[in-house]
Amino acid sequence: MNPFLDRPLENSILSGDLKVLGGSYIPDTLPHREEQIQKLVYRLESIMRNINPSNLLIYGRTGSGKTSTVAHVTSMLSEALPGKISVKILNCQVYDSIYSIMVTLVNSLSTDEDQSIPLSGWTLDRIYTELIRRMESREIYLLIVLDEIDKLVQKNGSDPIYVLLKLADDLKRKNSSLIGITNYIGFVEGLDARVQSRLSQETIMFPPYNAVELRDIIKYRVNGVVKNDAIEDSAISLCAAIAAQEHGDARKALDLMRMSIEIAIREGMEKITEKEVARAKDMLEINVLRETIKGLPVHSKFVLLSSVLSQEISRRPSFTGEVYDNYCAICGELGYSPLTSRRVGDILSDLDDSGLIVTKIANLGRHGRTRYVEVGEKHEEMKKYILEEDQFSGFHGQKIGRQTRFDSDWPDKDRKGPSADDISSATMDPESIG
Ligand SMILES: Nc1ncnc2c1ncn2[C@@H]1O[C@H](COP(=O)(O)OP(=O)(O)OP(=O)(O)O)[C@@H](O)[C@H]1O
Ligand SMILES: [Mg+2]
Incomplete structure (x- = not known):
């Protein structure tokens, strides 16, 4: 029996296409974003009058409608200026280097005579000069939207933004500007001062719904x-x-x-x-x-499993030393060579970044400072999903132990973890592992 043919195709619920509710669909109207749309239109309408708008920074938490609103407004702008504007919305998770951004910009400005630039092989200088040439030879405004711009800065620092801002300076008609979209406004502080002030000339906030x-x-x-x-x-x-x-x-x-x-x-x-x-x-x-969890590299799975098991066994957050010992035990049982404690420290930071664990620094008085690892309330599910993975078939955890040697170090005797005073900083400190 074919299970696909066994399903009824008729239903009494839908009257249209469910895809319309998906993330890639841009709705025509965005209720409760009237103010932000109006502000964007107000800032960008100067392009219609051949006056260059300032660069813009758009900030709001995830799902607050930033990408959709910018896509909606810029598509109306393109409609109003046919052939006179090129809007490039680039998601910096994908376009994560100045090179990939520049190649995409140049190729988006191709005319029939222009050759398409290969994804590698051209120097950045040559691409830049070509971009200027193409811009100068056409009456067109280039609006560059860098969505998730913080990812670009996190990876490359200020340089890519600097190059894109410089582009506007180098164009005779200054006919280019930048919109950055982010849900992490803190990235601005890490920017070079000159880039910072120019990028965030104006900010539009998207409050949560x-x-x-x-x-x-x-x-x-x-x-x-x-x-x-x-x-x-x-x-x-x-x-x-x-x-x-x-x-x-x-x-x-x-x-x-x-x-x-x-x-x-x-x-x-x-x-x-x-x-x-x-x-x-x-x-x-x-x-x-x-x-x-499925997408984690194998040693990250081992480290995560070790974090979960260490906490379950000792019924308190674990020291990184305990996590490392149990990680080695897991590697031993499954026939893998363990990584160094420093590498495991990096993996713990990555797991923290992806929200699977929380690592904090505890101040242990005369014993100094140490990092500890806390797994949230979903530890049962995490364990289940890790153990579902192929690499763990036949895993029993016989060598996993409670590391009693760490208990005497634990500052809070009721096993609830360090008090607020003990935690001197929540920043990562890979040095303290081991
Ligand atoms: N006002 C609105 N009306 C209708 N749909 C909306 C509205 N705001 C957001 N959405 C929808 O919600 C989803 C998330 O919106 P969007 O991608 O624009 O958020 P975002 O602020 O860019 O989030 P992130 O920071 O995670 O990228 C999209 O499917 C979008 O179409
Ligand atoms: Mg977005």
Whole structure:
């Protein structure tokens, strides 16, 4: 029996395409972003009058509609200036070097006579000169949008931004400007002073959506996708409330709703209720964690497993020394050579960055400072997902031990972890491992 043919294709819920709720779809209207749209239009309309706008920085937490709003406004601008503007929206997770950005910009300005620049082989100087040449030979405004600009700066420092700002200076008509989008405004502080002031000449803030706004957004987005009355009002409210708690993330609200609709369709239901939303919430959370763990390199899985087991055994956050000892035990049991404690320190920092663990520095008085590792309440699920992975088949953990030698060092005798005073800093300190 073919399970795909066994599924009913008809459903009594959808009236349109569910893809419309997905992340890559840019809606025509963005409720509750009227103010930000207006500000953007106000800043960019000078391009229509041949006056160059200042560079802009757009800031707001994840899912606050930054990318969609900028895409929406710039597409209206392109529509208003056909052939006179080239808007390039580049996500810096993908375009993470000045080289890849410049190649893309030059190639986006190709005419029939221009050759396409290869992805490697040309020097940056040559690409830059070619970009200037192409810009000068055409009456066109170049609006460069660097989405997730903090990622570019994190990887390369100020230099790429400096080059793009310089581009505007080097063009005779100064017909280029920059919009940076970020959910981490702190990156600005790390920028070279000259770059900093020029990049953030103007900032537009995107505040998080509240539950009432998220309700409107969901209602607007499901309109035409789902039949009237197929979604109970309380289900929409629950999606909005959950997403409002997660810093007003519209993506989360829409994902929850989409997943709830999928559950209802799969199970042949006629209505989407709070129950489907609750199930969708569980599925989304679990899936994210599982996928994150699946994607980890093998030694990171070992270190994560060691962090979980060390904490479970001693019922308190673990010292990095304990995590390292148990990591070596795991490697031994599975037939892998352990990495050095320094490398494991780096892995712990990476795991902290991806939100799987928290590492902090504890001040142990006369014993000095040490780093400790805390695994959140999802440790059971983490363990389950790690052990599901192929590398762990046959793993029993016989060599994992409680490292009693560390207990005498632990400052807080009731095993709850160090007190606030003990934690002198939450910054990473790879030196303290070992
Ligand atoms: N006001 C709105 N109306 C309708 N849909 C919205 C609105 N705001 C955001 N969305 C939708 O929510 C999702 C997330 O929005 P978007 O990608 O623009 O957020 P972001 O601020 O760029 O987030 P991140 O910082 O994570 O990149 C998208 O699917 C978008 O279409
Ligand atoms: Mg975005």
